[in-house]
Amino acid sequence: MAVYGGAERSLLVIIFDVHPCQKIITNHQHRFHQVLEAVIAFSNGHLLMKPDNRLAIIGCHSGASDYIFSDKDYAVVPTGINDGQYELFAHVEKCIRKNIKQFLSKMSNNLPAGESLLAGACGMGLCYIQRMKRELPIGDKMNSRILVLTGSNDSASQYMNYMNVFFTAQKENVVMDVCTLEHDQGLLQQGCDITGGAYLKTPQQQGLLQYLMWVFLPEPPLRKKLVLPPPVKVDYRAACFCHRQLIDIGYVCSICLSIFCKFSPICTTCHALFKTPGPPPSKPKKKKPKM
Amino acid sequence: MADDDDVKEYRWETGYEKTWEAIQEDDQGNLEASVAEIIQRAKRKAQMERKGHTRLGMMRHMYIILDASEAMHDQDLKPTRQLCTLKLMEGFVEEFLYENPLSQLGFILSRNKRAEKITELSGNYKKQLEVLKSNFGQPNSCSGEPSLQNALELALSSLKHMPSHAIREVLVIMGSLTTCDPGDINITIQKLKTASIRASLIGLSADVRLCKSLCMTTGGDYGVVLDDVHFKHLLSTHALPPQAAAEHSSSALVKMGFPHHAPTDNKTSYLAMCMCHLDSEEGSKLDGGGYLCPQCRSKYCELPAECKVCGLTLVSAPHLARSYHHLFPVQPFTLIPIDQNRTPSCFGCRVQFKTIDKQVYKCEKCCEVFCLDCDMFIHDTLHTCPGCSTNQQTYQTLSSES
Numbered sequence: 001m002a003v004y005g006g007a008e009r010s011l012l013v014i015i016f017d018v019h020p021c022q023k024i025i026t027n028h029q030h031r032f033h034q035v036l037e038a039v040i041a042f043s044n045g046h047l048l049m050k051p052d053n054r055l056a057i058i059g060c061h062s063g064a065s066d067y068i069f070s071d072k073d074y075a076v077v078p079t080g081i082n083d084g085q086y087e088l089f090a091h092v093e094k095c096i097r098k099n100i101k102q103f104l105s106k107m108s109n110n111l112p113a114g115e116s117l118l119a120g121a122c123g124m125g126l127c128y129i130q131r132m133k134r135e136l137p138i139g140d141k142m143n144s145r146i147l148v149l150t151g152s153n154d155s156a157s158q159y160m161n162y163m164n165v166f167f168t169a170q171k172e173n174v175v176m177d178v179c180t181l182e183h184d185q186g187l188l189q190q191g192c193d194i195t196g197g198a199y200l201k202t203p204q205q206q207g208l209l210q211y212l213m214w215v216f217l218p219e220p221p222l223r224k225k226l227v228l229p230p231p232v233k234v235d236y237r238a239a240c241f242c243h244r245q246l247i248d249i250g251y252v253c254s255i256c257l258s259i260f261c262k263f264s265p266i267c268t269t270c271h272a273l274f275k276t277p278g279p280p281p282s283k284p285k286k287k288k289p290k291m
Numbered sequence: 292m293a294d295d296d297d298v299k300e301y302r303w304e305t306g307y308e309k310t311w312e313a314i315q316e317d318d319q320g321n322l323e324a325s326v327a328e329i330i331q332r333a334k335r336k337a338q339m340e341r342k343g344h345t346r347l348g349m350m351r352h353m354y355i356i357l358d359a360s361e362a363m364h365d366q367d368l369k370p371t372r373q374l375c376t377l378k379l380m381e382g383f384v385e386e387f388l389y390e391n392p393l394s395q396l397g398f399i400l401s402r403n404k405r406a407e408k409i410t411e412l413s414g415n416y417k418k419q420l421e422v423l424k425s426n427f428g429q430p431n432s433c434s435g436e437p438s439l440q441n442a443l444e445l446a447l448s449s450l451k452h453m454p455s456h457a458i459r460e461v462l463v464i465m466g467s468l469t470t471c472d473p474g475d476i477n478i479t480i481q482k483l484k485t486a487s488i489r490a491s492l493i494g495l496s497a498d499v500r501l502c503k504s505l506c507m508t509t510g511g512d513y514g515v516v517l518d519d520v521h522f523k524h525l526l527s528t529h530a531l532p533p534q535a536a537a538e539h540s541s542s543a544l545v546k547m548g549f550p551h552h553a554p555t556d557n558k559t560s561y562l563a564m565c566m567c568h569l570d571s572e573e574g575s576k577l578d579g580g581g582y583l584c585p586q587c588r589s590k591y592c593e594l595p596a597e598c599k600v601c602g603l604t605l606v607s608a609p610h611l612a613r614s615y616h617h618l619f620p621v622q623p624f625t626l627i628p629i630d631q632n633r634t635p636s637c638f639g640c641r642v643q644f645k646t647i648d649k650q651v652y653k654c655e656k657c658c659e660v661f662c663l664d665c666d667m668f669i670h671d672t673l674h675t676c677p678g679c680s681t682n683q684q685t686y687q688t689l690s691s692e693s
């Protein structure tokens with residue numbers, strides 16, 4: 001086991017999208033349980049890598065995000081009847097099942113319409129990672145990553161929140177991995193590219209656990225040595241503020257950097273007024289100072 | 292207890308990598324604590340002043356004038372003023388270009404009564420730092436007397452040609468208390484003002500009336516460092532976009548291109564010379580990667596760039612997005628005494644609140660409660676409230692307000 005990694009421990013935060021409108025859940029009731037099983041097995045796989053490895057899971061849907069597993073759950077001491085390791089795994093599994101059940105039961109009645117707020121859940125994850133870094137014994141090293149597991153649609157409405165999360169992760173050396181089960185997620189893909197994480201849209205539902213183990217289990221420092229899917233071409237086009245459409249060429253306000261697809265005389269973000277881009281050379285004559 | 296907290300915060304803010312420098316300051320007893328307090332107060336004030344939707348002006352053009360005179364050999368900053376300045380510049384240049392996308396800076400050195408432009412304005416920080424190191428970081432880099440006037444004139448001659456929508460700035464790092472000028476520096480200061488160039492100055496020794504008047508006249512900031520940590524703090528205030536920018540620059544809508552990655556798969560292998568290295572010594576790179584100008588298909592290996600063929604400014608959208616948090620900052624959280632708090636743990640990091648914490652911090656918008664560490668992290672780095680952004684009612688209000 002120890003051969004597999006370096007000396008440093010590894011913190012994994014899983015953002016688990018449990019939005020009931022994901023096609024993968026609505027179409028096949030039992031599929032959600034398959035995904036849950038995969039998450040549990042994958043979590044234990046991560047903890048098995050090194051005894052010092054740490055884990056957190058944050059559940060997320062359109063109405064709320066909450067911790068499914070965190071250091072609080074970790075603190076429960078195994079009874080020690082069995083082999084300690086297996087005892088721990090059983091404990092982790094029990095906690096995840098119990099907490100996710102609680103989380104789902106809280107939502108069932110009045111779930112607000114809308115998409116899963118994954119960017120916010122990632123923000124919570126980053127706060128958690130910062131605390132784990134602060135609490136790390138002096139001299140110890142830790143790498144951290146966030147894995148987003150989702151079957152939701154791509155959408156640009158969380159653009160700002162996502163960007164803030166990506167740049168924070170980049171700044172704090174947190175790798176963002178994304179495993180999407182159903183739709184391609186252009187925005188999250190940018191996050192992977194910015195932070196150096198892996199992006200995978202599972203080609204099929206069946207082997208989810210294998211995909212997780214193969215692509216996302218190796219901690220980031222080890223990945224260079226492994227053969228992984230080639231990096232995808234990321235669409236970095238800008239979305240205009242006016243129509244949220246992707247554009248190649250646009251107009252940018254020099255005051256606030258808002259992007260527009262057409263020239264307009266006023267910036268809708270900062271209310272700056274623009275001169276129309278007429279032929280400029282005629283003007284300077286007027287300004288000439290008398291000497 | 293409050294004192295302890297402040298010190299911890301201050302260490303955390305300045306970064307763990309500089310702890311050795313902090314240890315040196317312990318010799319001076321109280322000084323460290325008082326400096327920490329000054330920085331702390333300034334930070335809180337800055338946080339309170341920062342409100343959403345301010346006009347920021349993010350296209351900044353800044354010349355940094357470094358005193359490279361004899362005075363920089365002084366050892367009141369460790370190890371010397373020269374090396375301390377060099378080290379802090381490395382961080383500053385990176386932070387400046389990070390916080391101000393589409394901005395450019397360049398360096399001017401002043402020594403032996405003369406001024407010398409060592410880099411042209413550009414947004415490539417690696418290149419800037421390379422040149423700076425070889426011109427300013429050597430044992431014989433600093434000599435003679437500085438000439439503030441010559442340096443300002445040199446900056447003026449380059450900056451006045453910048454487009455009017457860009458902010459023009461000069462930042463002077465001055466070690467010497469005197470300057471050796473060929474004429475009346477007040478005339479130069481007036482010229483700066485006329486060209487709407489904002490000049491700021493950081494003094495390494497003591498208050499100088501002339502320096503103060505330079506900053507007052509042109510609308511810049513003036514500061515004198517107390518120690519290296521304070522120096523770093525003063526510098527970082529210049530990395531953030533200036534608030535008063537709107538008066539200085541006229542606004543413009545600038546046409547820009549958002550290039551795709553050039554195709555990299557083997558089948559369509561699209562080998563092209565990049566335009567950015569054509570005139571450099573290493574020569575142009577010939578490979579499949581890079582970015583293509585959406586207007587004329589010229590290739591560049593780095594963004595941002597200005598297309599040398601069609602003149603379009605090429606940027607990546609996330610590059611712009613990096614600065615949007617200045618427009619939509621998280622509002623300051625409300626302090627709540629721990630005995631009035633009903634929540635058991637921090638919404639962000641799930642740390643359990645203890646009575647020793649004294650206070651917790653509440654977001655007025657989503658009503659979630661956070662610990663001090665998360666409060667600082669959210670306002671300084673994350674720029675998104677985890678409570679608001681996980682709530683359907685509040686997650687988008689910032690952007691839809693506009």
Ligand SMILES: [Zn+2]
Pocket residue numbers: 240241242243244245260261262
């Ligand atoms: Zn539009």
Ligand SMILES: [Zn+2]
Pocket residue numbers: 253254255256257258267268269270271272
């Ligand atoms: Zn604007």
Ligand SMILES: [Zn+2]
Pocket residue numbers: 584585586587588589598599600601602603
């Ligand atoms: Zn072009």
Ligand SMILES: [Zn+2]
Pocket residue numbers: 127637638639640641642661662663664665666
């Ligand atoms: Zn917290």
Ligand SMILES: [Zn+2]
Pocket residue numbers: 654655656657658659676677678679680
């Ligand atoms: Zn909030």
